[in-house]
């Protein structure tokens with residue numbers, strides 16, 4: 390059986406910081422947070438402040454690693470790609486020279502085709518998972534974890550090995566043989582939550598307002614039609630979406646707009662528009678939010 394001794398969490402954002410903290414708290418693998426941002430620097434200098442609704446704040450003494458400190462990564466090492474999909478080309482270019490064939494690589498990022506893109510850039514198979522929970526960093530050195538969460542991994546020995554070191558009562562790790570359905574389910578959630586939060590500047594618990602249900606229905610019906618054309622049935626309804634997104638988190642696309650950096654829209658609603666065209670369908674609602682987000686964030 391594969392075993393993971395060391396985890397390199399690549400991408401020191403909200404998701405990466407929370408995962409690194411959970412790994413650290415489990416204590417089953419040595420964990421390093423790899424990044425370069427002001428947030429990463431603050432964690433390096435002063436630890437991570439982990440905040441979780443209903444829990445006391447905790448300071449987590451995460452080990453950090455700068456890009457020029459990364460050693461050769463081989464057997465027993467796992468890399469979790471957790472930064473923005475838009476940063477993958479630069480991240481993979483830095484990572485590739487360090488990666489031995491035996492190291493495991495997982496992408497836990499949102500967006501369609503991210504796994505294939507990472508695999509192409511790294512010239513190796515990449516495992517994947519979808520993170521069904523919210524995370525947010527509102528100030529350097531701090532991260533909110535809207536847990537407990539679920540992580541659904543593509544089934545296999547690598548997923549088993551990651552679950553051994555990552556699973557806890559705060560994060561249930563599941564495996565699925567039908568990863569495509571899990572990926573599309575999460576994509577559908579993101580196609581509703583992310584552009585609406587981005588455009589309207591609303592947290593999750595306001596996105597569930599019935600006033601927005603027609604907009605969610607319009608987006609979701611197009612996502613489902615495109616998914617069907619791709620051979621996937623998406624088992625999401627607006628009702629289920631409204632039950633899922635009850636927390637205080639603000640979807641990550643809003644953070645992109647607030648920080649003035651490119652959004653992941655091309656991997657989310659933009660992917661629906663492209664695939665609709667490929668199948669001779671139209672996706673006007675997804676096209677609309679894609680152009681609005683591009684106007685706000687690029």
Ligand SMILES: NC(=O)C1=CN([C@@H]2O[C@H](COP(=O)(O)OP(=O)(O)OC[C@H]3O[C@@H](n4cnc5c(N)ncnc54)[C@H](OP(=O)(O)O)[C@@H]3O)[C@@H](O)[C@H]2O)C=CC1
Pocket residue numbers: 399400401402403404405423424425426427428429471472473474497498499500520521522523524525526528529638640641644645648653
């Ligand atoms: N946030 C969420 O709830 C969820 C997010 N995801 C997905 O996870 C991936 C990462 O998203 P998320 O963690 O939200 O992204 P963040 O916006 O928190 O972080 C993205 C990158 O921004 C840089 N960064 C972090 N903090 C700061 C700061 N204070 N100032 C300037 N730059 C900063 C980091 O760069 P560096 O690494 O170079 O240090 C980091 O990798 C995306 O694909 C997203 O869609 C998936 C599920 C839930």
Ligand SMILES: CC(C)(CO)C(=O)C(=O)O
Pocket residue numbers: 499522523524578579582583593638639640641642
């Ligand atoms: C599910 C959601 C919307 C978490 O809030 C997310 O994946 C994101 O913020 O990108």
